[in-house]
Amino acid sequence: MSALLSLSNIWVEYGDKIVIENVDLDIEEGAFVSIVGPSGAGKSSLLRIILGQEIPTRGTILLDGQRLGGECGPDRGVVFQRYSVFPHISALRNTMFGLECEQAPLSARLFGTAHKAAKAMAMEMLDAVGLADSMHLYPAQMSGGMQQRLAIAQALIKRPRILLLDEPFGALDPGIRADMHALITRLWNDYALTIIMVTHDIREAFKLGTRVLALDKRRHDPDAPHRFGATAVYDLALRNRKDRAAGEELVAASLTPKIDANPNTKESIGHG
Ligand SMILES: Nc1ncnc2c1ncn2[C@@H]1O[C@H](COP(=O)(O)OP(=O)(O)O)[C@@H](O)[C@H]1O
Ligand SMILES: [Mg+2]
Structure with missing residues (x-):
């Protein structure tokens, strides 16, 4: 089976700062890929590249074997940590908005049967x-x-095949986050999605993912911190509970000290 999404030798550089170097990643249709790594490792940049918002400085991305240019297509949807909904319109209009823009790019308004159909889909x-x-x-x-x-x-609502999530639950309380985990797992199944989720929470990465990719720097140059970028230091397939437990332990041991402490998951350090 050929990959749905295939990244090869991806580099991301901003000026003379190398953020990502030499990332290879083949993602099968239906996978749930969690991406973890320290702050600044280029996780969001990688998602923007997959979304088509940004072009890598080197390397190629194939979607269904076709080269991806710098365009965002309806086959990829995205959810950020916060502020991605429009504050001045209702939940219903927020949900319809994507369809309205697609079908009426100038006015973002639909009428008659088109409006009715969009409203039904949004509901x-x-x-x-x-x-x-x-x-x-x-x-x-x-x-x-x-x-x-x-x-x-x-x-x-645009029925993307690939859903990109950038720390989508990072700002939520732990109890709410558990509900969101159940929701995203159900949607992944019901809509036969391929999901790529960036998270700071290693436990969440291993709980939800069928695969975990850890981005980090392999090499450091103390005199030139931007000389080397992050790359895939772990790429773990998770077939069962044993894989998940072993993988979580491995990645937590190597990355935890460098990952931003998430105030919702941070455990207090015992005294005495
Ligand atoms: N458009 C940009 N121009 C310059 N530097 C950028 C740009 N976007 C991101 N960076 C830098 O690239 C690095 C990686 O950023 P990012 O992808 O947001 O990392 P992460 O999501 O893993 O925290 C950071 O040091 C950030 O400052
Ligand atoms: Mg980020």
């Missing part, structure tokens, strides 16, 4: 993320978890 999507009863609320009237559900509905 179905809101139902799928558990917001059926909240469709008339504005984002300011919703909790952080509800806003992330809305962002997911917004991303999925």
